Amino acid sequence: MRPTILDTLFSPVSALPGVGPKIAELLVKLLGRETPDETRVVDLLFHAPSSLVDRRHQPGIASAPQGAIVTLTGRVDRHQPSPKGKTNIPYRVFLHDETGELALVFFRGQAAWLDKQLPVDEEVMVSGKIEWFNGRASMVHPDYIVKVSDAGNLPLVEPVYPLTAGLSPKTLRKIIEAALPRIPEFPEWADKELVARQGFPSAAEGFRQLHEPRDPADVDSQAPARRRLAYDEFLAGQLSLSLVRQRLRKVAGTPVKATGIISRAILNQLPFSPTASQTAAVADILKDMAGQDRMLRLLQGDVGSGKTLVALLSMAAVIESGGQAVLMAPTEILARQHHATISKYAGSLGIGIDVLTGRTKGRERDDVLERIALGEAQIIIGTHALFQESVSYKNLMLAVVDEQHRFGVHQRLRLTAKGISPHMLVMTATPIPRTLVLAAFGDMDVSKLTEKPAGRKPIQTITIPTERIGEIVQRLKSALAEGRKAYWICPLVEESEELDITSAEERYATLTSALGPGIGLIHGRMSGAEKDAVMMAFKNGEIRLLVATTVVEVGVDVPDATIMVIEHAERFGLAQLHQLRGRVGRGDEASTCILLYKGPLGETGHARLSIMRETEDGFRIAEEDLKLRGEGEVLGTRQSGTPGFRIASIEAHADLLEIARRDAAYLIDRDPELTSERGNAVRTLLYLFRRDEAIRFLHAG
Structure with a gap:
């Protein structure tokens, strides 16, 4: 409670x-x-x-610097309304102090409201940005207008x-x-x-x-208040992870006795051999699952490093041992894609493979639930619908969570809270620096996939200023005529979905008029079914050019797409650029990534685009990104904090993360049920930071 x-x-x-x-x-x-x-x-x-x-700067009209936010006190002289019918000419109000005159400028100003706010001959205080033009000072739409008698209502310092x-x-x-x-x-x-x-x-x-x-x-970020709250946030996070770990250790794992029969059949069908790091990761996973303790392992693999194969071979071992495995993806598109890939390699072996997402409805859903309960469904792929109350498994031994850099400790907890204690493999396509692994996962065992699968060609990355966009469109025209496929990514504009979509829709319109039909559009406002239909058309070649917002960043697999154009590349973080670039170069043809940028570039923008040209190594890119941009971007979240963290920031508060980690371990060691005076206070902390799931573990004992 x-x-x-x-x-x-x-x-x-x-x-x-x-x-x-x-x-x-x-x-x-x-x-x-x-x-x-x-x-x-x-x-x-x-x-x-x-x-x-800071509105405390009150220099007087004549001394107000260009572009500065200032607060000025003056007497209202006259109003100059817009001429009738000419709404493009602003309404002006003039006032003066002992140093000079100021024009307040209002576009579409309402005369009655302005008369009331700024009566002639009244002494008023105004605050806003100063503009100088031809020796005259003006302030467009002041942030504040108060009468001097109400000066107390003007906030001088404002967050x-x-x-x-x-x-x-x-x-x-x-x-x-x-x-x-x-x-x-x-x-x-x-x-x-x-x-x-x-x-x-x-x-x-x-x-x-x-x-x-x-x-x-x-x-x-170093203000005492920020550091205090950052510490509390880290402590809540580390305590949650410690409680999960403690609970996982209490529940014994079911040892997986792999025979290798299904795994060998899968490997024999592959047109390539697994890389050395794939083989090593599978060996680590099988060793973990064969023991008495539950496996909790993080599989880090760069874009296209073959995580799905590692997951499939891990699931095969579980099926050989008579169990079931689930693979949870963050989106419907990804779940369906995993289903297609896994069916290709394992479908012919007589393994029961099912999909369960929020869109599985009615009779179809009932049938899938029945097959899961009877154990006929051996591999179940889906979204978080896999963990809903209505789903009961016959013998779930392994859960693979494809987090795709959305670190929900919550999903992992929900699964365990259902009283199911499968082995867990968490996959991420974002290579993560060590400190971030600690923050997001605690002391989890980590496997890394470091090579690219055989046959993958390097991707040529070039940077081009937006002024030359016409050349790119011409080059696309000939590439599409040769039968190639391309993505054109439009940026997130100022965090606004409306603007974001307009930019994609406008680009779609201009490209359609330049290149003719055969172009698709995909963005976040479309329904799952609409997105799937467009992706299918792109995969099947009915569409050759796909204009998209960053929706496609997550795991879309179209092996014959060889061109990626990213517009306003300077607005994206490195991790995101790297994820997007990884959508091409997935087949055996040479691929190109074109980063269109709007100059002049700042220092960070310049460094970011240079790194993209120099390397395709996601681990190096992640480290560089952490230096340039902060961990929020490395983990693919646009907020300034780490995912799940609202105030804490790893570069700014790394010292506190380490203290919180040690403190959490000490606390759980001394007071595992959190019943002491400090333990009870800590429960309040966990609830405050919405870590309720961790507290359920205490009750589950």
Whole structure:
């Protein structure tokens, strides 16, 4: 049960003043939740400001520097409304102080509202960005207008938050201000000596300081409030992992007795030999599964390094031993693709292979569930639908989770929480530096696939400025005429799905007019069935050019696609560019990746594109990306924090991760059930950071 002290933080955001259904939907999007019900007040507390606007600078009109945010006090002289019918000419209001005159500029300004806000002869304070043109100062749409008598209502120091389209900074700030008084005084879960040594505020004070910065230093990653909350977040994460580990050790594994009969039959069908690292990974997995303890292994393999084959041979061993295996993929497209690949190699051997996703409905679903329960389905491939209450397995011995850099410790927990204790193999296509493995997985055993399968040709990577886009379109025209297939990736534009899709749709329109039919479009707003239909048409060659947003990044396999164009490549992180590039070069033809960039490039953009030209080694790219960009990008999440982490950042707080790891191990060792005074405080911490699954493990004992 969640402690009652947290009730005020876990009420839905709609309980806050000013949050109606429309704003609630925007907050769902901003805070990364699924539904308004799941979006709670606590999620707002973890939405940290990224910078600060300082309105204390009050230089007087004549001394206000170009482009600076300033606060000015002056007397209103006159209004100059837009001429009738000419809405393109702005409404202007002029005011002066003892140093000079300022024009306030309003596009589509409403006369009645402006008269009320800025009555002639009233002394007012305005705050916003100053523009100088021909020796005259102006301020377009001031951020604040208050009468001098109400000066107390002008916030002089203001945090700036990441936003989503449709949500204004003022609205979000008001909502967060309404959330802050709900913070209770938490019991102290951190070690007292550590708190003193690090100069940490209390957790409650940490949240308040985070959202009420007084100074640019307060929004720095090393500010005491940020470090305190980062430590708490790492501690919650490491404790969850320790509890999972402790629980996994309590539940004995079922030893897998592999005979090699099915594995040999699969290997005999392959048109190639497995690489040395594939063979070594399979040997590690079989050795782990043969023991009394449950396997928990991470398989890291670069794009196209052949993780699916390792998974298939691991599943074959389990079937030889009379068990069932599941393979969970993050998306419908991927699940169907894994099904196609695995059926190709294992379908002819009489193995029962089934697919179960959210789209498996009605009679078909009932049939699949029955085959799973009877054990006729030996390999079951699907999305998280595999772990729903209604699915019962006859003898599940292995779960393979294809995380595709979406690190859900949650899925892994949910499976174990069902009372099933299969061996676990977690696969990721993002090569991960060691510190990140610790943060996301704890001390998990790791296998790496380092070579590319035989026959894969290197991909030639070139960088070209957007001014030369016409040449690229001409080169595409001749390539498509020769029967080649290509991807054209459009960027994420400012985090806005609307803009994102427009850019893909516009590019689709311009390419269709330049190249004629045979072009497909795929983006995140399409339904699963629509995406699948377009992907199938591309695979079968009805479509030769696929225009897409980053939807295709995840695991799409079209071996005869040989050209990848990435527009605005400078907007993508290295890991993402590397993932996208890995969609080509999967067959035996030479492939090309064209990175179109808009100059001039900054230092980071320049370094990023250079690394892409120099190497295809995902492990090197991951290390470089961590230096350039931070771990959020390495793990394929666009937030600044590590997946699952809202405030902590590995480069900024690596010292705290190490302390949290040791502290979690010490705590679990001394108080495995968390029943001591500090143990109870730690339970509150776990609930606060939504690590409820970890607490269920305690109850499951």
